[in-house]
Amino acid sequence: MAHLGPLLKTPLNAFHLQLGGKMVEFAGYEMPVQYPEGVMKEHLHTRSHAGLFDVSHMGQVRLYARSGKIEDAALALERLMPVDVVGVKPGRQRYGLFTNATGGILDDLMFVNRGDYFYIVVNAACKAQDIAHLRAHLEKDCEIEEWTGRALLALQGPKAESALSKLAPSVAAMAFMDVAEVQILGVSCIVSRSGYTGEDGYEISIPEAKAVELAETLLANPDVHLIGLGARDSLRLEAGLCLYGNDIDTTTTPVEAALEWAMQKSRRLGGARSGGFPGDAVILDQLAKSASRRRVGIAPEGRAPIRVDAPLFANETLSQAIGRISSGGFGPTISAPVAMGYVPTDYAKTGTKLFAEVRGSRLPVKVTDLPFITPGYKRS
Amino acid sequence: MLKFTEDHEWLKVKDGVATVGITSHAAEQLGDLVFVDLPKVGALLGKGDTAATVESVKAASDVYCPLAGEIIEVNDAITGDPSLVNSDSEGKGWFFRLRLADASAAASLMDRDAYEKLIA
Numbered sequence: 001m002a003h004l005g006p007l008l009k010t011p012l013n014a015f016h017l018q019l020g021g022k023m024v025e026f027a028g029y030e031m032p033v034q035y036p037e038g039v040m041k042e043h044l045h046t047r048s049h050a051g052l053f054d055v056s057h058m059g060q061v062r063l064y065a066r067s068g069k070i071e072d073a074a075l076a077l078e079r080l081m082p083v084d085v086v087g088v089k090p091g092r093q094r095y096g097l098f099t100n101a102t103g104g105i106l107d108d109l110m111f112v113n114r115g116d117y118f119y120i121v122v123n124a125a126c127k128a129q130d131i132a133h134l135r136a137h138l139e140k141d142c143e144i145e146e147w148t149g150r151a152l153l154a155l156q157g158p159k160a161e162s163a164l165s166k167l168a169p170s171v172a173a174m175a176f177m178d179v180a181e182v183q184i185l186g187v188s189c190i191v192s193r194s195g196y197t198g199e200d201g202y203e204i205s206i207p208e209a210k211a212v213e214l215a216e217t218l219l220a221n222p223d224v225h226l227i228g229l230g231a232r233d234s235l236r237l238e239a240g241l242c243l244y245g246n247d248i249d250t251t252t253t254p255v256e257a258a259l260e261w262a263m264q265k266s267r268r269l270g271g272a273r274s275g276g277f278p279g280d281a282v283i284l285d286q287l288a289k290s291a292s293r294r295r296v297g298i299a300p301e302g303r304a305p306i307r308v309d310a311p312l313f314a315n316e317t318l319s320q321a322i323g324r325i326s327s328g329g330f331g332p333t334i335s336a337p338v339a340m341g342y343v344p345t346d347y348a349k350t351g352t353k354l355f356a357e358v359r360g361s362r363l364p365v366k367v368t369d370l371p372f373i374t375p376g377y378k379r380s
Numbered sequence: 381m382l383k384f385t386e387d388h389e390w391l392k393v394k395d396g397v398a399t400v401g402i403t404s405h406a407a408e409q410l411g412d413l414v415f416v417d418l419p420k421v422g423a424l425l426g427k428g429d430t431a432a433t434v435e436s437v438k439a440a441s442d443v444y445c446p447l448a449g450e451i452i453e454v455n456d457a458i459t460g461d462p463s464l465v466n467s468d469s470e471g472k473g474w475f476f477r478l479r480l481a482d483a484s485a486a487a488s489l490m491d492r493d494a495y496e497k498l499i500a
Contacts, residue, residue, distance in 0.1 A: 039437040040412035230438045303459075304415050305435050330414040330437045337415075359417070359433065 010056035011151045011208035012215060019226060027124035029057040032228040039230035043332040046197055046235055047373075050157035051227035052218050055196075059127025060147040060205060061120040063134065067141070073118050076141045077111065080133070082254060082277045084264035090115040093177045093192050095262050097254055098133060103279030103286070104250035105257065106133060108242060112179045112192065119179070119190060121152070121203070123244045151211030156201035156235070158376055159223040164191075164202055167217060171202060176377040185210055185217065193378060196232065198239025200376040237338055238331045240297060240370030246308055247295060247326040247340055253279070255286035256342065258295045258370075263287065294348040297370040298325065298339040298356070302363055305330045305337040306356045312341055313355045316362045322347060325356060331372055338372050339365070383486050384495035385446045390470055396483035397452065401474040402434070402443060402465065405499045411436040413462035418454040419476060425449065427485075432475050434465065447485045449478040 007030040016023065021032030032054070034042060045051060065072035074085040083096045090113050098106040107126040112119040122130045127146075134144045155164055165172040168182045171191055179192040190205040206214055218224045233243065242248045248257045266272045269284050277283075300306050307328045311321035328339030339356075347354065350369050355362040381393045388406035391398040407413070415435040425431055425445040432443040454476045458464050465473035480486065490498065 033438070034411065038411045040414075043437065234437050304417065305440070307440065330435065332414075332437060 008057070010054055011211045012054045012056060015212050015215060016054065021226075021228065024229070026229055027057055029124060031057060032226075034228040034230045035226050037225060039228070039234065040332050042225060042227045042231035043234050045225045046157045046199065046227055046231060047333050048158070049223045049225070050155060050159035050163050050201070050221075051197070051231070051235075052215060052224050053154040053156065053227050053232055054151070054215070055154050055203070056151040056208070056211065057124040058152055059120075059122040059124065059130060060150050060152060061122065061127075061131060061134070062114075062145045062147050063118040063120060063138070064116070064143045064145070065141060066143060070113065070116060070118075073142055074113070076138045077118060078267070078273060079276060080137055080278065082263045082267050082280070082283055084266045084273075085111065085118075086273070087264065087266060088113045091179055093179045093194060096120075097259065097262060098130065099254065099277055099279040099283065100250055101278050102250075103253040103282030105244070105248045105252055105254060106130070106250060108244050108248060110192070110194065112190075114179070114190075119147075119205075125245060147205075149208050150205050151208045153204045153206065153211065153214060153218075154195050154197075154201065155204065155218060155224070156195045156197040156199045156227075158200060160199070160201040161378070163218055163221045163224050164204075166221070167214075174202075174378075176200075176379050185213055196239075196241055197235035198241070198371055198373050198375045198377075199235075200378045234329055234332060237327050237329060237340070238333055238372045239375060240340065240372065242295075242340075243327055252295070252342070253283055253286060253291060255283060256291040256293050256295065260287065290345055292345060293323065293342050294345050295326065295340055295342055296348050297368040297372065298328070298341050298354075298365050299368040299372075300337040300339065300356065300363060300365045303337065304358055304363060306339050306358055306363065306365065310356045310358055312343060312365070313357065313362060314347065316355055321357075322354075333373050340370070343367065381486060382492060383446075383489035384492065384498075385444075385489055386498065387444050387446070388499075389443065389446045391446055391486060391489065393480070393483075393486045396480050398447065398449070398478045398480055398486060399474050400431075400446060400476055400478055401469060403495070403499075404469040407466050407469040407473070410434060410441060411438065413465050416458045416462045416465065416475075418456075418459060419451045421451055421454060423451045425451065425478070434462070443475060445478065446489065447478065448481040450481075451476050452479050453477040
């Protein structure tokens, strides 16, 4: 999205510059795409040790039921998402999707039952629109507050637990998608055991005045390196996770995007709270039958990375493209190119051979299972 | 004769043949390379034509032909190990050899001092 006027800055902006961050525009913010170590080493360090990411550009929102009953807030959120919100217990987080009337995806998000309110983290590029959307539809039943004055840091990788538990021992006992209020450096933080890399790890919402101190304290541990948005993208791509704006948007439905797992039984046909969200007719019909196209993993057979918008073909000669790459690049962990894309459902079977066009050449690729790596999530 | 272009290529010119690569400054800016696509031997290229493509984890970039000529040799070592371009950009990381259409054309390119000033 084009941004006019000066770029926004996170509370860690000066800290990034001081540590040699190469700053770029992202979603209206000035953000570090990499540090002197470079994307490749940052990526590999996160997989082998731990990486610290500034994701303070993301939107943090609190949603309270006007009735004071969390169930009412849950039912209100279910009016905007094809997701079971009621069933999320206090202290637990779930992946969610705002849909539109045609079944397209307005944004993807994480939401947390905090006991007396829902804590929601949304994409930076969508946050103003998401908050307006929540207010337009839920204002009558809910108070919607953008939680400003907070930074958000992600600590990801197999050494994340040992690094963070030195500051807050209780986080070691958390399981994947658990969320707790934890005292860190003397302030109250919201810590979730989740992330966007395919690794075990945490996301830490902290008052912005303490953000630099937390980053410095974590980086004093040699296991922890600072990681930019470049490696964040290659890590999530290897993990098969969608990037809003690339892999999902208003023209893709959750079924086309292979996100059926995010839509629980209670919201499907025959479920206790079936339908009742924007685009329900389209999405429920696709869930019952199938969609005409599907997001799949794409493994290039050669060494050349195949990037976003490269057209996909059924063979080497036909001129009509059958699909396109939605995200693609190089996967440092597997030392090979990795991609995702949309293909007609008939071509979505694992192992199907296709061709992608890059600089005028048709390169052989194979439909593959996602993710490309074995996730390190700490399941309870 | 060692020459440089504003597009961050270097040329070592001898007997009308230029060995061409990208500068260490360019390699540093691109980051760790993961893929290199080289021209075909025998290709006739004009000045400014896309001669090669280099890719990092994050992005693809073109390498331009610094002068008109014919590709007479390419460095297959860098397609096998693109990291050579990062580790030894002005040595083992060379890209291709170009028989210049006009052997005197290289004289108009920058020398090292002028290039160093450009990137300073």
